[in-house]
Amino acid sequence: MTGSPHEHPFDVPLPFDLRPRAEKAVRDLQLRQFVGSATRGKDRGRRDGFREVFGDRSEGVRTLAGAIKQHTLDHLDWYLERFIEAAGGAGVHVHFAQDGAQANAICLEIARRQGCRLCVKSKSMVTEETELLPALLAAGIETIETDLGEFILQLDHDAPSHIVTPMIHKDRAAVGRAFARELGVPYTDDPARLTAIAREHLREKYRRADLGVSGANFLVAETGSIVICTNEGNGRFCTSAPRVHVAFAGIEKLIPGPEHLGVMLKVLARSSTAQPLTCYTHCITGPRRADEHDGPDEVHLILLDNGRTEILREETRELLRCIRCGACLNACPVYRRIGGHSYGAVYSGPIGAAITPLLKGVHNFPDLPKATSLCGACFEACPVKIDLPRQFIALRRRMVEQRVTGAWERAVFRLWGWSLRSAWRYRLVSGVQRVVLRWLGRGMGPNDAGPSTRRWVSRIPGVLKGWTGERDFPAPASRSFRQWWEGEGRSER
Amino acid sequence: MKPQAQYPGADRAAFVARVSGALGRAGPTSPTEPAPQVEDRVARVTGPEADLGAVFAAQAAAAGMTVHPTNRAGVQREVRAVLERLGVRRVMIGEGLMLEGVAADLSAAGLELVAWRERGFAAMYDADAGVTDVQGAIAETGTLVCCSGPGRARGLSLVAPIHLAVVRRSDIVPDLVDLGVMRASEAALPSSVVLITGPSKTADIEGILITGVHGPREVHVVLVNDA
Numbered sequence: 001m002t003g004s005p006h007e008h009p010f011d012v013p014l015p016f017d018l019r020p021r022a023e024k025a026v027r028d029l030q031l032r033q034f035v036g037s038a039t040r041g042k043d044r045g046r047r048d049g050f051r052e053v054f055g056d057r058s059e060g061v062r063t064l065a066g067a068i069k070q071h072t073l074d075h076l077d078w079y080l081e082r083f084i085e086a087a088g089g090a091g092v093h094v095h096f097a098q099d100g101a102q103a104n105a106i107c108l109e110i111a112r113r114q115g116c117r118l119c120v121k122s123k124s125m126v127t128e129e130t131e132l133l134p135a136l137l138a139a140g141i142e143t144i145e146t147d148l149g150e151f152i153l154q155l156d157h158d159a160p161s162h163i164v165t166p167m168i169h170k171d172r173a174a175v176g177r178a179f180a181r182e183l184g185v186p187y188t189d190d191p192a193r194l195t196a197i198a199r200e201h202l203r204e205k206y207r208r209a210d211l212g213v214s215g216a217n218f219l220v221a222e223t224g225s226i227v228i229c230t231n232e233g234n235g236r237f238c239t240s241a242p243r244v245h246v247a248f249a250g251i252e253k254l255i256p257g258p259e260h261l262g263v264m265l266k267v268l269a270r271s272s273t274a275q276p277l278t279c280y281t282h283c284i285t286g287p288r289r290a291d292e293h294d295g296p297d298e299v300h301l302i303l304l305d306n307g308r309t310e311i312l313r314e315e316t317r318e319l320l321r322c323i324r325c326g327a328c329l330n331a332c333p334v335y336r337r338i339g340g341h342s343y344g345a346v347y348s349g350p351i352g353a354a355i356t357p358l359l360k361g362v363h364n365f366p367d368l369p370k371a372t373s374l375c376g377a378c379f380e381a382c383p384v385k386i387d388l389p390r391q392f393i394a395l396r397r398r399m400v401e402q403r404v405t406g407a408w409e410r411a412v413f414r415l416w417g418w419s420l421r422s423a424w425r426y427r428l429v430s431g432v433q434r435v436v437l438r439w440l441g442r443g444m445g446p447n448d449a450g451p452s453t454r455r456w457v458s459r460i461p462g463v464l465k466g467w468t469g470e471r472d473f474p475a476p477a478s479r480s481f482r483q484w485w486e487g488e489g490r491s492e493r
Numbered sequence: 494m495k496p497q498a499q500y501p502g503a504d505r506a507a508f509v510a511r512v513s514g515a516l517g518r519a520g521p522t523s524p525t526e527p528a529p530q531v532e533d534r535v536a537r538v539t540g541p542e543a544d545l546g547a548v549f550a551a552q553a554a555a556a557g558m559t560v561h562p563t564n565r566a567g568v569q570r571e572v573r574a575v576l577e578r579l580g581v582r583r584v585m586i587g588e589g590l591m592l593e594g595v596a597a598d599l600s601a602a603g604l605e606l607v608a609w610r611e612r613g614f615a616a617m618y619d620a621d622a623g624v625t626d627v628q629g630a631i632a633e634t635g636t637l638v639c640c641s642g643p644g645r646a647r648g649l650s651l652v653a654p655i656h657l658a659v660v661r662r663s664d665i666v667p668d669l670v671d672l673g674v675m676r677a678s679e680a681a682l683p684s685s686v687v688l689i690t691g692p693s694k695t696a697d698i699e700g701i702l703i704t705g706v707h708g709p710r711e712v713h714v715v716l717v718n719d720a
Contacts, residue, residue: 077509232708279690309512
């Protein structure tokens with residue numbers, strides 16, 4: 001089947017240039033208002049939830065959750081083997097995919113062997129990563145996203161812009177238009193009505209579907225269980241109604257045992273939607289058994305690497321602790337302004353800015369490690385305490401080592417490094433800089449009278465033009481601190 | 494049976510070897526330090542000393558479920574009263590100690606029993622309500638624990654717009670961290686364990702909360718004081 005209307009907006013020319021997308025997003029006032037108010041509300045909900053339930057133990061429970069994930073990652077090969085044995089023992093077919101194309105090929109082969117024609121899919125970031133939907137459609141398998149947000153995005157040929165709330169960038173009128181256009185229903189922008197339309201439409205699909213695809217939030221090594229957290233119930237339909245269930249999971253989803261699951265569940269929903277627990281936490285251990293009435297005849301799990309073993313190396317390992325709660329997106333002052341699509345990849349926000357360059361090469365996404373103010377709000381929000389600012393700095397170091405940074409940037413920093421090597425060099429460079437900046441700021445003081453009056457530079461040519469395009473730059477004082485100190489400063493004490 | 498061709502994808506040994514390589518070792522070796530202990534002083538929110546019935550009822554209500562307290566003798570009466578009040582006509586009923594006699598009682602009251610055993614999911618789409626017992630409940634979060642098994646279909650708590658669950662006071666464990674204990678006491682983990690905390694909901698459209706998306710719009714809990 002060709003001519004599938006689903007285009008992937010993350011098929012971006014490389015190296016990816018963040019600026020045009022970010023600029024467009026920043027100028028879209030409605031988007032900014034939506035994303036801003038939604039993220040601020042969730043961020044507040046997360047803080048309140050933790051404070052109310054854990055009080056001054058909040059730090060401790062986050063430390064524990066982080067330690068559980070870190071321990072599993074430190075021994076990931078061992079826990080993987082344990083999981084594969086336990087899941088296999090429960091009757092799950094476990095598959096191994098080195099990259100996204102392999103994962104999709106496995107899924108298509110399962111569908112082919114089982115003769116599946118209609119697939120219902122629940123929300124899964126990892127299938128966004130492998131671009132499963134277009135692959136299934138291209139193979140002639142009718143595939144429906146069943147999470148309400150993802151369903152709307154599929155109808156509207158759009159892509160998710162938030163890990164948890166995929167259509168955070170869309171308003172109800174856009175949903176109403178998409179429903180009217182694609183489903184042939186009368187236009188309405190009442191969210192309750194729109195939800196009811198989606199429910200009816202998707203029930204028809206559940207009745208007929210023979211393949212259900214899901215992601216996974218956790219894989220429990222000891223029991224071989226696949227754990228899926230959802231709110232709408234579509235995930236339960238996708239994993240219960242069709243005769244074949246295929247789950248996709250990155251290798252970082254493992255945790256050791258069920259006692260750890262309790263801790264991870266305590267932090268996941270609180271961090272992502274400020275709920276104590278998602279409406280449904282579904283723990284699947286193998287297919288329907290002989291004495292059961294419903295459930296899939298076959299359960300397959302596709303374990304995906306797709307660059308994760310690169311991140312698993314010691315320096316970046318902590319990034320794989322991520323449980324995709326979205327708390328760092330909601331807390332991030334950059335994400336709140338530029339939205340998810342500006343990041344040019346499936347994973348957006350601070351965590352996306354850190355892992356996308358690692359998964360796809362820093363030379364391909366050189367803007368992302370810089371798409372942060374290093375304020376640390378993400379670190380503070382993270383339920384597994386990933387030190388994202390530290391990772392951004394490490395990525396920037398890697399960019400310098402791999403000479404990914406631009407010629408101008410390199411020249412400026414080389415000069416800076418040179419000037420810091422002795423006192424006279426520093427005095428020379430800072431003196432030149434002061435003279436030039438004061439000259440550029442000439443006539444820009446409020447009253448250009450005395451030497452203490454602050455001057456402002458409103459336009460710097462060359463590489464810094466962009467900076468002064470939005471705001472003025474304070475020019476240095478007429479004398480440096482050193483000059484002042486050597487003159488009257490010392491005696492003024 | 495004739496051997497099937499290999500699925501596409503990587504070989505298990507090579508796949509795991511890559512992970513070992515990234516960890517800087519030749520192959521999987523058992524961890525030198527134990528997995529982190531889940532200590533009560535760090536993670537536990539609700540202790541066994543709490544009034545579990547009261548905590549559960551409060552949390553279940555906060556999650557959007559309606560709690561109907563009763564005693565052992567009042568189960569049938571309460572189930573029927575709730576379903577009649579909601580105007581339920583077609584009902585599917587699971588098996589369980591707490592549900593004995595419920596089907597006969599509802600049938601006598603004129604409700605139609607859906608034959609879900611024979612037709613599975615296909616029959617369930619026509620039901621107005623599903624009635625189940627639970628295999629546990631969690632006070633901390635007001636959660637129902639529903640396991641699959643004989644007489645306990647997955648769809649009973651999912652497909653109909655109304656789910657009614659009968660929970661005994663003695664089913665309730667204090668906290669999510671007690672999940673590990675529940676597993677240890679069972680011979681084999683059921684193929685499906687679902688923790689249900691409130692009706693199905695979404696806030697995907699402009700963050701406006703809507704209940705009843707794909708799963709039940711209403712969840713009613715008949716809480717049986719069997720202490």
